[in-house]
Amino acid sequence: MVLLPIKCPVCNGTDVTEHGNTSNGKQRFIGKDQTCEGKTFIQDYSDKGRLPETKHQIIEMTLNGSGIRDTARVLGIGPVTVINELKKRTRSTRSESQFFSNPRA
Ligand SMILES: [Zn+2]
Structure with missing residues (x-):
């Protein structure tokens, strides 16, 4: 420990x-x-980026159309944290293109 x-x-x-x-x-x-x-x-x-609720909020906000920078700013975390989390989450789903086709991201 x-x-x-x-x-x-x-x-x-x-x-x-x-x-x-x-x-x-x-x-x-x-x-x-x-x-x-x-x-x-x-x-x-x-x-915050390591908190389960933050990870959940990253996904929620992205699904609601928020860009990566918006999500990072609102949650008070770095954009890299958002991108990394989305990559992790989308690896096993078929919605990956949906996540990264957002022009505001
Ligand atoms: Zn102090």
Whole structure:
């Protein structure tokens, strides 16, 4: 098991402490640095692209006609993450051309 250091997304400080859970069961943290402007945050906040719900939203938005850049901006992730996820998802389906024929993507 690898424990990644938990960092405050605002000041990048690692002096953080647990601060209850979010409504969807995620561990919430709060920075202990008194000078930091940041409040509570969720550990995987900066790595949204790996969350199952983000992956789900990528597919949903694409099916609803959003381009890759739109999807990335709305979800707060990189376009590469969107493209990689779509490639993964479309590999086993026959709708691949549908995903990549969007001129706005
Ligand atoms: Zn901070």
